Amino acid sequence: MYNTDNAPKWYRLRPGQPALFCIFAMLVLLTIDNLSAQPAADSIQTGQLTQLKHNFAFTEGPVSDDSGNVYFTDQPNNAIWKYDIEDRFSIFMQPAGRANGMIIDAEGDLFACADLRNQLWKIDIKSKKVDTLLTGYQGKLLNGPNDLWMDENGGIFFTDPYYQRDYWARKETQQDKPCVYYLPKNATKAIRVSDLLVKPNGIVGSADGRHLFVADIEGKKIYRFDIGNGGRLSNPFVILHHVADGITIDQKGHLYLSGNGVTVINAQGRIIKYIPVDEPWVSNLCFGGKNHNILFITASTHLYKISTNQNGVQP
DSSP states (O other): OOOOTTSOTTTSOOTTOOHHHHHHHHHHHHHHHHHHHSOOTTOOOBOOOEEOSOOOSOEEEEEEOTTOOEEEEEGGGTEEEEEOTTSOEEEEESSOTTEEEEEEOTTOOEEEEETTTTEEEEEOTTTOOEEEEEOOBTTBOOSOOOOEEEOTTSOEEEEEOOOOOTTOSOOSOSSSSOEEEEEOTTOSSOEEEEOOOSSEEEEEEOTTSSEEEEEETTTTEEEEEEEOGGGOEEEEEEEEOOOOSOEEEBTTOOEEEEESEEEEEOTTOOEEEEEOOOSSOOOEEEEESTTSOEEEEEETTEEEEEEBSSOBOOO
């Protein structure tokens, strides 16, 4: 029987102590001992970071399909590339509307922030047919859609910062500020859902669809919003003061922030891991591979990968 001599005073057996309470107290202590022996819930384990053998001008917007193949952009060269689960590179589309951030839905269609004309595109992966979903907001050009995330209803949240491009004829924005927008499924007009951020950039939602995380790259903050009906956002909360570009998420709710290397935080904003990447800048990242446990990282002129003990969230 468990020796109570060194147990806390509240636990030590006393004459006449009810047996039920004794059993309950013992179960509590055994549970505490068992939990202390288990690994921490926030333990992120990774393998060796690998630079894949191909050079690009500037990599961005990685996303994986259901099989684990990864699509990413080389924006200066106006191309979308594919890196398949057999470790082969191939050009998926060129020209590609100067695609930036991308996402693949549950049906396997590719959605892209087409920066050439500040549009949102839907691309049929098999036929490569392009449908333009959005061309502006309230009759004016968008700043330049940057990154996007799709909810379970097929609605698209996207960020619209302003980065002057050398391939644009215009030299200034037509919108009054950079914002976060929501485009309901099959809609032709977007809804402005937040004008709070200085320069919204990376964006991702939680696995349960209740929260939206957005990186304010210029405000140096990571925001968490509650998602309501019709894509409405409420209760903005800064979970971390940090400079980040892209964001992805795993099934346990850990957020992976790109920028100066990769910083991993839990949903409350506590930093739990840092992955150094020897590049001037890490633009974005996603989970891919056959088991969706490989973190793919777009960093300057290369694509990197690193195995993890986590699984990414798929549409």
